[in-house]
Amino acid sequence: MADLSDDELLAELGVAIEQPKARTYTPREERIIAGFEDVVRFHDEHGRAPQHGEDRDIFERLYAVRLDRLRELDECLVLLTPLDTKGLLSTAEVEAAMPVENIDDDALLAELGIAVDPAADDIRVLRHVPSADERRAAEEIANREKCENFAAFKPLFEQVERDLETGARVTRPFVKDAGFLKADITNGQFFILGGQVAYVAEVGDPIRAPNGETDARLKVVYSNATESNLLLRSLQRALYKDDAGRRITEPEAGPLFSGTAGDGDLESGTIYVLRSKSDHPTIAEHRDLIHKIGVTGGSIEARIANAAKEATYLFAGVDVVASYTLFNINRAKLETLIHRVFAAAQVDLTIQLGSPVKPREWFLVPLSVINDVVDRIRDGSITSYIYDPQQAALVRGRTGHIQ
Structure with a gap:
């Protein structure tokens, strides 16, 4: 009798051979296994389980939270224990972590600012799989x-x-x-x-x-x-x-201010120049020369909407006579610098309404000189000038740098 294999011999004897069925997984189980494999790979590369902490890499923190979650869910333990050759799921000492009861991977990624594809689970579609160049x-x-x-x-x-x-x-x-x-x-x-x-x-x-x-x-x-x-x-x-x-950027790179946006520039705010409609004698006499100069990060219209009710606007309406858009600048520091340039021309006003109020940011200076200041802010030379009220012009005199 020819030599028969075990399977052939069993077949001759009429013994049915039951072939083991390959295990199939649901899309959710596939995701759980794939997530656990990421944690295992981290362990293989670093010789330890992923840990929590702000000083840790963002992906290590992600894996640490994921591992905590897998340890807590019974369905994950049942599914993954046969695959856990490193003993990661049975680790006794687990570091204190952020609460993860209601956090899944997608929610955590969202917290970390990483966009998540909300498409339905489909194991035929590769998701979050980097290319070889990206992995390298x-x-x-x-x-x-x-x-x-x-x-x-x-x-x-x-x-x-x-x-x-x-x-x-x-x-x-x-x-x-x-x-x-x-x-x-x-x-x-x-x-x-x-x-x-x-x-x-x-x-x-x-x-x-x-x-x-x-x-x-x-x-x-x-x-x-x-x-x-x-x-x-x-x-x-x-x-x-x-x-x-x-x-x-370098501290000395570029001008302090640019009137037009360049590539990558971020709009920061606006320099605004106002004239008051107040009937105060000093204002009425020099209306075309007295200007309020300020810097805002919002809308000028919104800023002056309640001017008639605010002391800083002399309890009167105002006209916007000039504005200049800012890019990549510290608004507060720039405003301080502008006021320092015009310090000698600040208007000394006292508004009596209940109690006396002394508004600031109003200067006796021609609009043409304000335009000149803006030009020198553009080219970065403003820090070498101050305003001389006697000459009604900018003159050289150290005003101080923005620091």
Whole structure:
């Protein structure tokens, strides 16, 4: 008798062979398994379970919350326990975390500002699957380690923070059509990437990339005390793909004020010049020369809607005689600078209505001189001038810088 296999022998004996059925999963189960596999991959790469904390990478925080949720749900434990070769679901010590009872992955992503495709579950459609180039770029950016000499860089980050608060520096969107080239990434520049301020501490010698373009190895230090050695093109690519990615300007870069918007400029407000309709004797006598000069971030019309009821407007209606749009400027600092230029021409008025009121921001100055001030704000030379009431003109005299 010819040698028979076990299955053939059983068949000769009339014993039915039941083939095991392949397990099928619902779309929800597929998502749960895929989410757990992300956590397992994190464990394989870092040798530990993902942890909570504001200093952690955004995806590690996502995985940590996801793992907490999987540990809590019985249906997930039943489904995933056979796949849990790392013991992640049975870990006894779980770090304190934000409440996750009612948070799923989509809700968490929304909290973190990541858009979620609301389309129906369909396992035939790949979702949130990055391309090979995207994965490579993410790996290059995410490969960070502790910056051992961060103390040397900390004062730089603190100064940048102060500069941003005072308006000495501004942030600009990092977009492809803004004329910002790869060669423009140079030593000493600051960017915002992944919610962290990034400082280009070193730029290595030029190297030739596989596609023939010039590249360079960078040392980038981040405000969370980490650093990475990534390629210049990788940093550029990451900034392009980060919707919140921005570059931080140099303190001396560009004029204080621009009358027209450039690429990437953000509208900040308006300088407005008003004339009062008040019948106060001083106002009536010099109506064409007395102007209120201010800066607003909203509508001028809304700002002056109740002028007749407010002391700052002399309890009277006003006419808007000039306005200038602002871009990328600290409004409060600019207003202070303008008032300092015209300090010698401030009108000394007392309005008696119940109790005496001394309104500010009213100046005895021709409109032509105000236009001249705006021009000098445009070219950045205003900090060298003050207004001389005797000459009714701007004269050189240090007014102080915006700080």
